[in-house]
Amino acid sequence: MSEVSAWSAALPAAVPERRAAPSALAVARLMLERDLRLAFRKASQLIQPLAFFVIVTTLFPLAVTPSLPELRRIAPGVVWAAALLSSLLALEFLFRDDAQDGTLEQFALSGRALTGLLVAKTAAHWLLTGLPLALMAPIAGAALGVPQAAMPGILASVGLGTVTLSLIGAVGAALTMGLRRSGALLSLLTLPLVIPVLIFGARATQLAIKGESYSAPLLLLAALAVLATTLAPLAATAAVHINLE
Amino acid sequence: MKFLWMGGYYPFVWPSYAVTFVVIGLNIYWAKRLLVRARRAAHRRMEIQLEMQEEPT
Amino acid sequence: MTWTWFHRLASPPYLYRTAGRLIAWFAWPAAILIVAGLIGGLWLAPPDYQQGDAYRIIYVHAPSAWLSLMMYGVMGIAGGIGLIWRIKAAHALAASAAPIGASFALVTLVTGSLWGKPMWGTYWAWDPRLTSELFLLLLYLGYMGLRAAFEDLQRADRASAVLAVVGLVDVPIVHYSVVWWNSLHQGALVFIGRKAMPPSMLIPLMVMFLGFTLYSVAVLLMRLRAEVLNRERTARWVREEVGA
Numbered sequence: 001m002s003e004v005s006a007w008s009a010a011l012p013a014a015v016p017e018r019r020a021a022p023s024a025l026a027v028a029r030l031m032l033e034r035d036l037r038l039a040f041r042k043a044s045q046l047i048q049p050l051a052f053f054v055i056v057t058t059l060f061p062l063a064v065t066p067s068l069p070e071l072r073r074i075a076p077g078v079v080w081a082a083a084l085l086s087s088l089l090a091l092e093f094l095f096r097d098d099a100q101d102g103t104l105e106q107f108a109l110s111g112r113a114l115t116g117l118l119v120a121k122t123a124a125h126w127l128l129t130g131l132p133l134a135l136m137a138p139i140a141g142a143a144l145g146v147p148q149a150a151m152p153g154i155l156a157s158v159g160l161g162t163v164t165l166s167l168i169g170a171v172g173a174a175l176t177m178g179l180r181r182s183g184a185l186l187s188l189l190t191l192p193l194v195i196p197v198l199i200f201g202a203r204a205t206q207l208a209i210k211g212e213s214y215s216a217p218l219l220l221l222a223a224l225a226v227l228a229t230t231l232a233p234l235a236a237t238a239a240v241h242i243n244l245e
Numbered sequence: 246m247k248f249l250w251m252g253g254y255y256p257f258v259w260p261s262y263a264v265t266f267v268v269i270g271l272n273i274y275w276a277k278r279l280l281v282r283a284r285r286a287a288h289r290r291m292e293i294q295l296e297m298q299e300e301p302t
Numbered sequence: 303m304t305w306t307w308f309h310r311l312a313s314p315p316y317l318y319r320t321a322g323r324l325i326a327w328f329a330w331p332a333a334i335l336i337v338a339g340l341i342g343g344l345w346l347a348p349p350d351y352q353q354g355d356a357y358r359i360i361y362v363h364a365p366s367a368w369l370s371l372m373m374y375g376v377m378g379i380a381g382g383i384g385l386i387w388r389i390k391a392a393h394a395l396a397a398s399a400a401p402i403g404a405s406f407a408l409v410t411l412v413t414g415s416l417w418g419k420p421m422w423g424t425y426w427a428w429d430p431r432l433t434s435e436l437f438l439l440l441l442y443l444g445y446m447g448l449r450a451a452f453e454d455l456q457r458a459d460r461a462s463a464v465l466a467v468v469g470l471v472d473v474p475i476v477h478y479s480v481v482w483w484n485s486l487h488q489g490a491l492v493f494i495g496r497k498a499m500p501p502s503m504l505i506p507l508m509v510m511f512l513g514f515t516l517y518s519v520a521v522l523l524m525r526l527r528a529e530v531l532n533r534e535r536t537a538r539w540v541r542e543e544v545g546a
Contacts, residue, residue, distance in 0.1 A: 171468055175461050178453050188447055189465060192440040193472050196479035197415070203486065235468050238385065242460040248345070252355035256418050261413040262344075265362035271518065272402055276323035283531035285535045287544045302499055 003189040012191075027112050028120040035124035045093070049086040049138055056082035057140040068145030070223040076205035080198055082140070083158055085135050087165045088190060090129045094121060094173040094181055095240065097228045108244050122170040122233070130162030132151045146209050153208025157218060161201040167232035168193050174239035194225055312389045315539035318530050321523040327441050335513030342506030350503075356420045361507060363413040365514035366406045367431070370438055373403025373518065377445070378470030380464030382413035391516035394533060395467060397449065398525035402518060430484035434477045441469050455533065483521035 022030070041047050060078045061071055071078075089094040096123075105119050111205040138151040146154065172190040176182035200217040207214035251258045310316050350357040376399040378534035384392035414432045415425040426432070445462055452458035499507070533542050 068512045120526070174490070175465060176451070178457075185444070185447050185451055188440065189444040192444065192476070193468065195437055195476050196434075198471075199479045199483045203483070220479075227475075231468075231471065231475060235464050238466050239461060242457060242464065245457070251358070252349055253422055254354060254356040254358075255418045257356055258358050260466045261359045261362055262340075264412050265366060268405050272405060272521045273403070273524070275523050276528065279525060279528035280531070283528045284544055286542045287413050287531060287535050291541050291545055292310075294541075 002157055005229060024113055024116045031117050031120035033168065034126050036082045040239040041129050046128060049090045050132050051135055052089055053082050053086040053136055059147040064065055073207060074147040075146050076202040078144060079137050079141055079205060081204060083137060084198060087129050087162055087169065088134055091169040091173045094125055095177040099177045104147045105244050108199040108242060110187055114240060115233050118236045119233050122166050126163055129149050130166055133162055134159035147150055149211060150208040153214050157204035157221060161223055163198045164197045164228045165194055167228040171235045171239060173231050174236040178243040312391045314391065314530050314534045315338055316528055317391050321527050325520050325523045328516045332513050332516035335509050339506050339510035339513050342509060347506050359417040361510050363410060363417060365510045366409040367435060368511060369514055369518050370403050370407035370410055374438065374473060375400045378466045381466035385460060385463045392465060394529040395526055396463060398522055398529050400442055400446050402521055404439060407435055407442055427505055430481045434480045437476050441444040441539045505529060
């Protein structure tokens with residue numbers, strides 16, 4: 001119910017009073033606004049991935065060692081594994097609610113290209129998890145003894161890597177959106193596909209911590225993001241159509 | 246005997262071959278079982294249909 | 303060039319009968335080749351000057367790895383064909399390929415670590431090929447898990463096909479990223495297969511590759527028949543086929 005009202009609440013603001021149908025871009029922007037608005041109404045959903053990220057990174061000093069030099073050595077792995085899992089955590093609900101109350105079906109029937117809407121939803125997912133994670137990662141890094149000079153590198157690599165995570169994750173979420181308990185399956189589908197992100201991301205972080213140039217793995221991350229941006233929305237659209245049929 | 250000894254590597258060579266050929270056999274067995282079951286299911290369905298055709302009159 | 307053969311293959315009764323007729327043509331040569339490869343690999347080929355007789359594991363390890371990759375290719379391509387042209391037979395083929403590929407991915411991992419023990423002194427080293435094989439196995443498990451999660455067969459077919467196609471694009475990326483990762487971290491793990499092999503070793507390997515490939519086609523056709531029969535339960539031709 002609240003979703004419907006949020007949708008209609010978003011409508012008049014962004015669509016000027018004219019009869020002509022809004023452009024695809026405008027629709028996508030509406031979708032993005034709606035998703036962000038909904039997320040901010042349920043603040044717990046917003047905070048959970050971040051809190052999860054903090055908890056996972058805290059486990060390591062407790063479980064391994066509190067000595068900072070040693071933590072610094074494993075910091076790239078800790079930050080990246082935690083970011084990967086946190087990003088996954090929010091995925092399950094990316095399309096779930098909209099699929100269950102029929103909103104997604106309405107969108108599919110609206111005659112608008114579904115791809116644009118899904119890209120908007122994915123962008124919202126990144127803004128709500130990827131970006132906060134990227135901002136949080138340097139802080140977690142500092143707690144793991146990472147020098148300050150490495151912070152831009154961590155920020156950039158997590159920010160760029162989570163773009164790909166959100167996009168590939170959207171495909172997994174679209175595939176499993178009709179299933180009841182899909183959490184473990186979603187992880188099983190998504191994690192093997194995003195191994196390259198983990199590898200390049202952790203490498204960039206490692207180089208940043210060592211104070212060396214990390215542009216090579218960062219460029220590879222960017223390449224992955226570009227590839228995922230071009231292909232993943234198509235796959236996600238196909239998956240949503242299949243699940244709505 | 247020298248053949249079975251495999252230059253001392255028998256604990257690694259023979260299990261490798263064993264695992265491989267067990268899986269080769271299992272794949273054949275699974276495929277056959279799948280086919281037999283599919284045939285049986287189709288057969289049962291046919292019988293039920295025949296019965297239903299005979300009984301109503 | 304006509305495409306009629308392609309369209310006929312998409313017809314279930316034709317596919318069922320053709321597959322049935324073809325199986326023997328693949329199975330018997332496969333059996334002969336595998337036996338020949340075994341004799342050649344275990345008996346005729348000389349021991350390796352570095353690895354002794356341990357290298358003989360390659361005659362089952364490498365063909366298994368090849369099968370696990372080939373079946374993923376079959377799965378992805380058949381899934382893509384099924385998605386684009388809505389051919390049910392292609393989906394049946396993709397569904398048949400997955401368990402075969404997964405089982406050989408597992409064989410590759412087991413034989414690889416059995417080979418690793420004498421060579422590296424440990425069953426599991428993070429060798430790039432074994433690591434990406436592990437991810438391949440996980441991709442197979444995800445595919446089969448997704449299929450099993452749907453109750454509606456058509457939806458299972460199409461959803462898993464999307465995953466297979468995405469995986470097909472992703473598998474090379476995963477593989478090369480793992481190779482790249484490994485090149486940064488390793489103390490050199492020596493792995494056989496890169497240097498040129500003498501013909502006495504190479505020929506049995508080629509024979510094994512061919513034998514395994516033919517075998518996998520035979521098993522694939524067997525599974526495909528069962529799959530087609532299951533999907534067509536209510537069709538008249540199935541009644542004729544089973545009743546006769």
